[in-house]
Amino acid sequence: MMHYDVCNGDADGLFALRQLRMADPIESIVVTGIKRDIALLGRVPAIAGDRVTVLDIALERNRDALDRLLANDVAVTWYDHHAPGPIPAHPRLTTHIDTDPETCTSVLVDTHCHGRFRAWAVAAAYGDNLPGTAERLADTLALAPAARDELRMLGEAVNYNAYGDSEADVRIHPAALYRWLAHYADPFDAMAHASIVRELDALRREDLRHAREVPPHHKDDRCMAVVLPDAAWSRRVLGTFANELALRDPQRAHAVLKRLPDGGYAVSMRAPHTTLRGAAELAREFGGGGRAAAAGIDRLPEEELPRFIARLAAAWRAG
Numbered sequence: 001m002m003h004y005d006v007c008n009g010d011a012d013g014l015f016a017l018r019q020l021r022m023a024d025p026i027e028s029i030v031v032t033g034i035k036r037d038i039a040l041l042g043r044v045p046a047i048a049g050d051r052v053t054v055l056d057i058a059l060e061r062n063r064d065a066l067d068r069l070l071a072n073d074v075a076v077t078w079y080d081h082h083a084p085g086p087i088p089a090h091p092r093l094t095t096h097i098d099t100d101p102e103t104c105t106s107v108l109v110d111t112h113c114h115g116r117f118r119a120w121a122v123a124a125a126y127g128d129n130l131p132g133t134a135e136r137l138a139d140t141l142a143l144a145p146a147a148r149d150e151l152r153m154l155g156e157a158v159n160y161n162a163y164g165d166s167e168a169d170v171r172i173h174p175a176a177l178y179r180w181l182a183h184y185a186d187p188f189d190a191m192a193h194a195s196i197v198r199e200l201d202a203l204r205r206e207d208l209r210h211a212r213e214v215p216p217h218h219k220d221d222r223c224m225a226v227v228l229p230d231a232a233w234s235r236r237v238l239g240t241f242a243n244e245l246a247l248r249d250p251q252r253a254h255a256v257l258k259r260l261p262d263g264g265y266a267v268s269m270r271a272p273h274t275t276l277r278g279a280a281e282l283a284r285e286f287g288g289g290g291r292a293a294a295a296g297i298d299r300l301p302e303e304e305l306p307r308f309i310a311r312l313a314a315a316w317r318a319g
Contacts, residue, residue, distance in 0.1 A: 002050045003028040006040050006057065008105075009174025010162035011127030011155045013056035016079060016106040018181055019117040020053065028053075032174045035162045035239065036298070041065035048073040056105035058289055059097070060085030066093070079108050082291045083280045101276035101292040104128040107137070115140070119151060119187050127155025129243040129270070129294065150191050157200035160207075160240045165266070169235045171200055207237035208244065211256075223253040223312045230259045239268045242294070246270035253279075253316055255308070260299060267297035267308070272316055282315050 005021070007013035009032045017030070031043050041062040046052055046069055059066065059078060063085065069076055070090045077094045081104050084097050096108050106124030110117070118137055125134035134155075138148050161177060164170045172180075177196070184190040191197060210233045217227040224245065228234035238258050245254040250273030257265040267286075271279040271293050279295035286308060288297030300308055 002046065004031055004044045004046055004050065004052045005029070006031045006044060006052060006054045007178075008035065008040075008056035008162070009033050009037070009177075010035055010056070011158040012104045012106050012124045014158060014174060014178050014181060015120040015124040015127075015155075015187075016055040016109040017178065019106065019109045019113050019120050020055070020079075021182070022117050022185060023113045030175060030178060032178060034164050034167060034170055034174065035296075036165060038062075038298075039065065041069070044069065046072070046074040051075045052077070054078045054080070055109070056080055056082075058082035058084065059087060059095075061289055063088075079105050079112070081105050081108065083284075083289065099292055101271075102130060102133050104130055104133070107133060110137070117185075119143075122148070123151040123155035123158075123187050125155070126152040127157075127159035129246060131247065147188070151187060153201050154187055154191055154197055156240070157197050157204060160204040160236065161200050163236050163239050165235045169232055171203060172196060204237070204240060207233040208241060210234070211237050211241040217257070218309050218313075220313055221252075222314075222316060223255070223309075224249070225255040225257060225309055225312060227265070228256065228258045230261055234258045238266065239294075239296075242268040242270050246273050246294075250274050253312055255312055257300070257305075264302050265297075265300045265305065267300050269295050269297070269312070275316060278315055282311060285311065 003026055005017055005028045007017045031040055038061045040057055042065040070092050075092045079096045081098055106121040110121035122134050122137045161170050167173055214226055214228055216224050218225045238256055242254055242256040253272050255267055255269045257267050269279050271277055276293040280290045283290050283295035283297055286297045286300055290296055
């Protein structure tokens with residue numbers, strides 16, 4: 001029997017897996033990738049009798065692969081916080097899915113592990129742009145401000161590393177980053193011995209500096225949209241910049257768009273931090289998906305940009 005761990009390559013996915021494998025240290029094959037690698041479950045060659053654990057990827061975007069695995073008598077356990085779509089009822093499928101906008105997959109796993117490895121969940125919540133959740137968890141550990149800053153840096157750096165149009169854009173492949181993380185039981189030990197985190201943080205700050213210099217494409221009292229040029233730095237910083245804007249201006253919805261080489265835009269969108277809801281629904285109107293507070297669109301056609309901006313401005317009008 002083989003066991004496969006399939007996870008998002010960002011902080012939430014990797015840190016959720018780190019917690020789970022410390023609680024249940026089994027041999028497994030890890031399948032992960034950059035955030036654009038949405039259909040990760042399709043890479044799993046499991047056969048009858050194998051087991052698969054899935055963390056922090058949307059069931060809806062992997063439904064065909066899930067149906068195939070279940071039909072082949074593969075047992076699947078799923079932890080996630082993205083909008084799942086219809087969840088199949090099957091005796092081989094166990095789900096721990098919660099779309100509450102103030103949770104993330106690492107927090108779900110933290111609950112499953114009874115808080116035994118909570119510092120990883122704190123770092124994941126910071127990285128997933130949930131500072132309120134991160135602070136509440138940090139309070140239960142009585143963490144000093146300096147310790148919280150360390151976990152924030154770790155979460156934000158690892159989250160940033162998952163963004164890019166291809167593996168060539170990222171500093172280190174998420175699978176290699178996980179192998180490095182797996183040497184440490186405690187995130188503070190990882191920070192103490194890891195030059196890669198400081199390197200990622202420095203690169204993140206430099207990319208953010210470029211993004212801040214781009215004027216808004218649209219801004220009103222309800223939303224702001226920024227269109228970045230197609231460049232290595234913009235491909236890496238897309239989601240990180242959207243997170244920064246959402247925290248800096250919590251009353252507005254935000255969209256950060258990046259021009260694609262073949263036309264159209266990649267979009268990273270954030271709901272107003274005062275509501276933390278509605279992003280996934282709006283993204284689905286344009287062929288995207290995500291979660292209540294944060295969502296994305298892989299390719300928005302150029303001619304759809306005006307309609308997208310209009311919908312962004314109107315989506316939270318009632319709120």
